[in-house]
Amino acid sequence: MDLNLESLGFTKEELQERVIARICTQLLDGVGYDEDDNEFTTASQFHRQMRTSIKEKIEATINAIAEREVLPNVASYIENLTLQETNRWGEKTGEKVTFIEYLTRRAEAYMQEKVNFDGKSKEENGNGYSWSGTQTRITHLVHQHLHYSIENAMKDAMKIANSAIATGIQETVKTKLAEISTTLKVGVTSK
Structure with missing residues (x-):
């Protein structure tokens, strides 16, 4: 073999x-x-x-x-990426949109969403019973920014005013004390 x-x-x-x-x-x-x-x-x-x-x-x-x-x-991939909404079984239900369109729509929806006085949406608030959407999120953010800017400006103005008032009071007190000291006559007598 x-x-x-x-x-x-x-x-x-x-x-x-x-x-x-x-x-x-x-x-x-x-x-x-x-x-x-x-x-x-x-x-x-x-x-x-x-x-x-x-x-x-x-x-x-x-x-x-x-x-x-x-x-x-990468930029080309992102710009040309198309998304389509699906249901829970993965079947396509919505229209196809580019990633940029999707991002723009989500940003618009976020900014236009109704929020309460704290800036929270009904979903973010947790309990929907006491929630009241009084303004859009963009309005809330603008008001919040304005409030912050005005508050800081007022604090600065108060510091300047307090400094000026304190200086004025100090000068007035010095002047009055000088006047009082010149009009006072001090005499010493002994017995």
Whole structure:
């Protein structure tokens, strides 16, 4: 009986693939096999350095491809992205809109949403029983900004006025004390 690869059930290519896979496993994973084909680890310094080098090379290659192929096209992807509303079963129900249209609509809806005096919508308020939408969110934000600006301006004006009043009172007191001291006559009598 003549022994060759075909009689053992292997082709030359299959044997090459197995040998390469075994070598790669031993080099990259630090895994070895004994004569009974039991796996054991041999994570030597070489294995660890090889794994680190390969990992760094893979990350560098992925980053280079992303920089070259993906990043220049991100703006185009976002501008050309179309969204369509679906129901809970994933069936398309609404019209297709671009991402920019969707973003614009959401911003408009957010700014035009009715809010209470705290600037909270009915959903944000939690309980809908005592909620009263008296104004839009944009109106609330404008009022809030104006209130803040006016309050700060009034505080500054009060500081200036208080400083001027304090200076005026101090000067008046000094003047009156000087007048009083000149009109007072101090006399000493002894008995």
